[in-house]
Amino acid sequence: MATEFLTDSVYMAVLLTIGTYGIGTWLRKKTGWTLMNPLLVSIVLTIAFLYITDIPYESYSRGTDIIKYMLTPATICLAVPLYEQIDQLKRNVHAVTMGIAAGVLASMLSILALVVIMGLGHVSYVTLLPKSITTAIGMDLSNELGGNVPITIITIVITGITGNIFAERFLKLIRVNHPIAKGIAIGAASHVIGTSKAMEMGQTEGAMSSLSIVTSGILTVITASVFASLA
Amino acid sequence: MRYVFQLLIIICFSFAGEILHSTLPLPLPASIYGIILLYAALELKLVKVHQIREVSTTLIMAMPVMFVPPAVGLLKTWKNIQDTWSQYLLITVLSTFVVIAAAGWMTQGVIRWKEKSHTKSQDNGN
Numbered sequence: 001m002a003t004e005f006l007t008d009s010v011y012m013a014v015l016l017t018i019g020t021y022g023i024g025t026w027l028r029k030k031t032g033w034t035l036m037n038p039l040l041v042s043i044v045l046t047i048a049f050l051y052i053t054d055i056p057y058e059s060y061s062r063g064t065d066i067i068k069y070m071l072t073p074a075t076i077c078l079a080v081p082l083y084e085q086i087d088q089l090k091r092n093v094h095a096v097t098m099g100i101a102a103g104v105l106a107s108m109l110s111i112l113a114l115v116v117i118m119g120l121g122h123v124s125y126v127t128l129l130p131k132s133i134t135t136a137i138g139m140d141l142s143n144e145l146g147g148n149v150p151i152t153i154i155t156i157v158i159t160g161i162t163g164n165i166f167a168e169r170f171l172k173l174i175r176v177n178h179p180i181a182k183g184i185a186i187g188a189a190s191h192v193i194g195t196s197k198a199m200e201m202g203q204t205e206g207a208m209s210s211l212s213i214v215t216s217g218i219l220t221v222i223t224a225s226v227f228a229s230l231a
Numbered sequence: 232m233r234y235v236f237q238l239l240i241i242i243c244f245s246f247a248g249e250i251l252h253s254t255l256p257l258p259l260p261a262s263i264y265g266i267i268l269l270y271a272a273l274e275l276k277l278v279k280v281h282q283i284r285e286v287s288t289t290l291i292m293a294m295p296v297m298f299v300p301p302a303v304g305l306l307k308t309w310k311n312i313q314d315t316w317s318q319y320l321l322i323t324v325l326s327t328f329v330v331i332a333a334a335g336w337m338t339q340g341v342i343r344w345k346e347k348s349h350t351k352s353q354d355n356g357n
Contacts, residue, residue: 114321159326221263
């Protein structure tokens with residue numbers, strides 16, 4: 001009876017999505033742990049809720065169409081921070097473009113090598129290819145290449161959290177200490193989630209990191225179709 | 232009314248991106264065309280940042296919520312990866328470190344190299 005009502009409800013899916021995200025935000029504030037990423041918490045809680053209540057995924061998916069419609073307009077808005085930071089790019093144009101290009105190439109080559117070593121197939125390969133770029137662009141790219149979109153999103157979030165937690169110590173270990181280089185490395189590797197860490201590290205790190213989110217995203221989309229044919 | 236106008240501008244660029252996506256043969260998503268078009272419009276001062284500031288900031292901040300529904304699709308696709316998820320995890324974490332190292336070293340290397348050649352040319356000048 002209750003399941004039937006929830007399955008037919010117009011607002012249940014949206015409420016569930018925003019509500020669990022709110023819980024995630026609250027948990028993050030309370031604990032301060034990076035692992036309490038609101039997006040990750042929301043995904044886990046929503047899946048658990050649907051599983052327990054036996055609500056079919058299809059009806060949840062239909063209910064959240066309105067949320068999905070806003071993703072393209074929201075992604076396009078990334079042009080605004082890019083426009084505002086372009087002077088930073090122009091001042092260090094060679095270092096920044098070479099750094100981002102190296103990051104994008106390293107991402108695709110390392111994924112290609114590991115997929116081949118582990119004997120995973122083409123679908124796994126294109127599912128993983130967009131993992132270092134921001135979710136909005138990455139899920140579109142995974143879709144275009146024929147990847148498994150939900151898994152792409154999970155790997156993107158895990159990548160971001162990995163960068164957020166370990167990038168600072170790792171950069172110190174490999175002796176990267178220039179603020180511009182640190183920002184570019186974090187943004188190119190771990191997109192928005194890493195960038196929130198870069199912003200804590202310093203203004204230059206933060207600006208460089210957010211600049212490389214959009215730039216490496218676009219560069220990945222352009223080169224990925226070539227790489228996709230390699231495995 | 233101001234926010235409706237801001238949203239209208241952003242939706243126009245989404246629509247233009249959609250048109251390019253369906254007419255051009257490149258494998259680029261509509262959102263990338265939209266970013267490029269909006270960026271060009273900002274550079275050319277056809278659109279001013281203050282004309283879209285509030286709505287664009289709100290949409291960017293709300294973006295993570297929009298990733299939840301597609302990710303919940305994992306419920307349906309889990310069976311495809313239940314045997315290989317640990318390999319996915321390993322690749323994800325390892326390649327993240329590779330990218331940090333490559334981008335960090337390259338950026339720092341170019342900066343150092345520029346500084347060096349800059350001081351060298353100054354030395355020659357003296």
